[in-house]
Amino acid sequence: MRDKGFDPRTRLALGMLGIAAVLITRETIPLVVELCLILAGLVFLRAGRLAGVLKLTLPLVALVFIIGIISFPPETAVRLSLRLFNLLALSALFFQTMDPAELGDSFRKMGFPYEFSFILTTSLRYVPLIGRKIRLIMDAQRSRGIDLRLRLRNVPRFLALLVPLLVQAFILAEQLAMAMESRGFARTGRSFRREYRISLGEYVLMGLALCLVAAFFAWERGWII
Amino acid sequence: MISLSNIHYRYPGTSAPAVLQGIDLTIREGEYVLLCGRSGSGKSTFGYLLNGLIPHFFEGHLEGTVTIHGQDTKNRTVADLLSTVGMVFQNADAQLFNSTVESEMAFGLESLGFDPRKIAAKIEKTAEDLAIIPLLDRSPMSLSGGEKRLVAIASVLCLDPPVMVLDEPLAHLDWEGAKRIREVLRDLHRKGKTLLVIEQRMSRTLDDASRCVILGHGEIFFDGPPDAAWPVLDQEHLVPRYPLRRTVPLRSRETLLQVTQISHSIDRNPVLRDVSLEIKQGEILAVVGKNGAGKTTLLKHFNALFRPEKGTVLYGGEDIRSKAPSEMAAHVGISFQNANDQFFKNTVRDELMVGVRPGMKDAEEWVDELCCLFDLRGLLDLSPYRLSEGQKKRVAIASVLVTRPRMLALDEPTIGQDGYFLETLAGLLVSLREKGLTIVIVTHDLDFAQATADRLIILDKGKVTGMAIPGTPTGNAVLAEMGLRGPGEPVFTRGAANNAG
Numbered sequence: 001m002r003d004k005g006f007d008p009r010t011r012l013a014l015g016m017l018g019i020a021a022v023l024i025t026r027e028t029i030p031l032v033v034e035l036c037l038i039l040a041g042l043v044f045l046r047a048g049r050l051a052g053v054l055k056l057t058l059p060l061v062a063l064v065f066i067i068g069i070i071s072f073p074p075e076t077a078v079r080l081s082l083r084l085f086n087l088l089a090l091s092a093l094f095f096q097t098m099d100p101a102e103l104g105d106s107f108r109k110m111g112f113p114y115e116f117s118f119i120l121t122t123s124l125r126y127v128p129l130i131g132r133k134i135r136l137i138m139d140a141q142r143s144r145g146i147d148l149r150l151r152l153r154n155v156p157r158f159l160a161l162l163v164p165l166l167v168q169a170f171i172l173a174e175q176l177a178m179a180m181e182s183r184g185f186a187r188t189g190r191s192f193r194r195e196y197r198i199s200l201g202e203y204v205l206m207g208l209a210l211c212l213v214a215a216f217f218a219w220e221r222g223w224i225i
Numbered sequence: 226m227i228s229l230s231n232i233h234y235r236y237p238g239t240s241a242p243a244v245l246q247g248i249d250l251t252i253r254e255g256e257y258v259l260l261c262g263r264s265g266s267g268k269s270t271f272g273y274l275l276n277g278l279i280p281h282f283f284e285g286h287l288e289g290t291v292t293i294h295g296q297d298t299k300n301r302t303v304a305d306l307l308s309t310v311g312m313v314f315q316n317a318d319a320q321l322f323n324s325t326v327e328s329e330m331a332f333g334l335e336s337l338g339f340d341p342r343k344i345a346a347k348i349e350k351t352a353e354d355l356a357i358i359p360l361l362d363r364s365p366m367s368l369s370g371g372e373k374r375l376v377a378i379a380s381v382l383c384l385d386p387p388v389m390v391l392d393e394p395l396a397h398l399d400w401e402g403a404k405r406i407r408e409v410l411r412d413l414h415r416k417g418k419t420l421l422v423i424e425q426r427m428s429r430t431l432d433d434a435s436r437c438v439i440l441g442h443g444e445i446f447f448d449g450p451p452d453a454a455w456p457v458l459d460q461e462h463l464v465p466r467y468p469l470r471r472t473v474p475l476r477s478r479e480t481l482l483q484v485t486q487i488s489h490s491i492d493r494n495p496v497l498r499d500v501s502l503e504i505k506q507g508e509i510l511a512v513v514g515k516n517g518a519g520k521t522t523l524l525k526h527f528n529a530l531f532r533p534e535k536g537t538v539l540y541g542g543e544d545i546r547s548k549a550p551s552e553m554a555a556h557v558g559i560s561f562q563n564a565n566d567q568f569f570k571n572t573v574r575d576e577l578m579v580g581v582r583p584g585m586k587d588a589e590e591w592v593d594e595l596c597c598l599f600d601l602r603g604l605l606d607l608s609p610y611r612l613s614e615g616q617k618k619r620v621a622i623a624s625v626l627v628t629r630p631r632m633l634a635l636d637e638p639t640i641g642q643d644g645y646f647l648e649t650l651a652g653l654l655v656s657l658r659e660k661g662l663t664i665v666i667v668t669h670d671l672d673f674a675q676a677t678a679d680r681l682i683i684l685d686k687g688k689v690t691g692m693a694i695p696g697t698p699t700g701n702a703v704l705a706e707m708g709l710r711g712p713g714e715p716v717f718t719r720g721a722a723n724n725a726g
Contacts, residue, residue: 099324099325100324101323101324101325101328121323121324122322122323124324125322125323125324125364125365125366126322128366129318129366133566136561136563136566137566137567139525139530139550139561140560140561140563140566140567141566141567142530142549142550142551142554143528143530143550143554143558143559143560143561143625144554144558144567144579144580144624144625144627144628145551145554145555145579145580145582145628146551146579147549147551148551149549149551159569160569160579162569163568163569164565164566164567164568164569167565167568167610168565168566171565172316172318172319175314175316175319176319176322177282178273178278178282178314178319179314179319179320179322180322181278181281181282181303181304182276182278182303182307182312182314183307183332183333183336183380183381184303184304184307184332184333184336184337185336186302186303186304187304187307187336187337189338190335190336190338191334191335191337191338191339191340191341191344192335192341193331193334193335193341193344193345194341195341
């Protein structure tokens with residue numbers, strides 16, 4: 001098991017608080033402060049691999065900026081793109097530190113039914129598989145002369161991609177149900193091998209984060225400064 | 226002890242005849258039973274009976290009784306049988322549904338309510354036994370085919386069930402992967418586990434088993450020691466009887482496709498390094514190699530699905546770098562491994578007509594000729610999804626040929642197919658060659674490659690490491706040198722053995 005220090009629930013709470021902070025902030029200076037905090041977080045957690053992912057978001061942010069500058073005053077355009085970038089960077093950071101199983105575990109620990117957290121983690125597990133399947137189907141269809149390049153006139157041909165994909169997804173779902181059943185998914189009295197405890201330090205950290213969000217809120221409303 | 230008496234079973238919602246019709250069988254503790262039969266003979270259904278998936282998961286109509294260790298499966302749920310019968314499914318991607326190998330192995334133990342310390346101990350022991358400790362932290366998605374199979378076995382083995390059912394554990398594996406799994410199975414048998422291994426095509430597993438049961442049309446028609454099974458397997462085409470090869474002189478020495486020094490990487494890992502080869506007009510060429518050697522990647526360069534990072538691919542002397550794969554389909558047809566990836570029409574006829582381009586001359590006649598050659602006339606109005614595996618594969622290959630390519634390439638055509646289909650396919654390839662088609666087969670099935678190809682090219686870790694003419698002493702020596710076949714080891718199938726000279 002990879003040890004990332006904090007209990008997954010703590011990480012979930014911190015992630016949610018961060019996203020809340022970005023969502024309530026509308027002014028430029030608080031947004032820049034948040035950006036600095038997020039970048040500091042990236043450096044602190046050595047999430048260097050995320051640089052590539054963040055580069056991919058830049059065209060989207062640029063697009064929002066261009067649309068903003070055409071339709072609104074320049075200040076608004078800056079704020080819009082800053083908020084978007086903050087949100088994307090924070091989500092990337094969050095998912096980097098959280099593997100799906102831990103996310104599921106934290107939901108379960110917070111009282112959600114096991115089935116719910118299981119479905120969440122399992123569907124994430126199958127996303128890359130479906131992606132691979134799409135590529136295989138595309139290759140197979142293009143090799144028999146079906147043009148699937150992204151062109152308007154090719155739109156009706158995408159049935160050649162969708163139908164095999166759906167049919168195989170249904171087949172996979174049935175096989176998966178069989179495999180789960182055969183390993184006792186439906187059985188009552190399940191135990192869990194991972195034990196989690198939130199330490200005092202983590203509670204303090206969550207408290208501090210909450211204060212920080214409150215501070216941003218107050219700043220936003222003009223109650224301080 | 227497992228006993229099945231007078232079993233009849235029909236899946237729900239079908240009017241087709243019952244899948245199993247009067248099965249009586251007793252399996253004693255510690256036996257290693259190999260259950261074989263053609264595709265659609267009811268083998269997997271038989272497996273589902275043993276762990277209670279029938280009647281608890283699949284409803285349908287079941288007559289007769291299945292008892293495992295004295296208990297009727299009708300009165301026990303699948304979950305109750307969990308610690309008695311371990312089931313390893315054919316599709317490892319469905320079997321492995323957790324995000325790491327470790328949680329995969331823990332899943333069954335958690336279902337049984339073991340405490341965390343005991344779970345950790347059992348995982349460690351099983352992982353050690355199967356030598357998969359380095360895999361524990363990895364995602365099942367990132368594993369190779371052989372590793373996935375080992376993990377699937379491990380996920381069941383950590384519950385230590387006395388009986389294990391394995392559905393086609395060797396399918397999709399190359400010879401090295403298959404050898405490893407066979408060792409594991411032999412070891413389990415030695416340790417006293419009762420094993421039921423389901424195999425579609427007869428393989429070298431037969432030597433390991435203590436008993437062989439052959440199913441056909443829902444009935445058992447052979448049950449006895451493996452040695453005595455050979456004549457029946459042969460008669461039932463469970464061992465493919467490849468047609469005797471006639472050496473046909475090549476009509477021309479013209480090169481159809483020339484690959485010069487191509488390299489390709491996927492996610493920065495080099496998959497092909499400086500590969501060069503020539504494909505002559507009218508030959509059958511097999512590219513053989515282990516899983517992950519880069520065979521499929523090479524194939525995708527033949528119709529511009531991939532463009533080489535370095536080097537060139539010339540088709541008929543022309544560089545295909547700037548062509549779209551859908552344009553290239555009129556010249557090079559590729560049929561990939563999974564026929565289900567192609568089907569999206571309601572009938573076989575519509576599926577075939579997809580490849581007809583506007584303005585194509587004599588299209589109807591050509592499709593008709595293909596239907597005749599591939600024996601599809603009786604299937605034209607059926608849905609492609611309702612066909613058997615062999616029929617699906619025939620439709621898939623024919624639909625690639627509809628565009629009238631000069632070259633046909635097949636990616637692992639033998640996977641998931643029974644011996645009967647392999648014979649048919651070998652015959653078809655010969656007929657197609659007689660029509661002037663150039664054929665490339667990419668496969669890890671050495672027996673099939675040697676029985677059908679004029680020339681073998683060996684690919685290892687992205688490099689061409691050798692060339693062999695099957696059946697010739699030098700060719701066999703090359704294969705032996707590459708570790709693909711032991712020096713004295715005979716070719717497995719009878720037909721291929723006759724090819725020498």
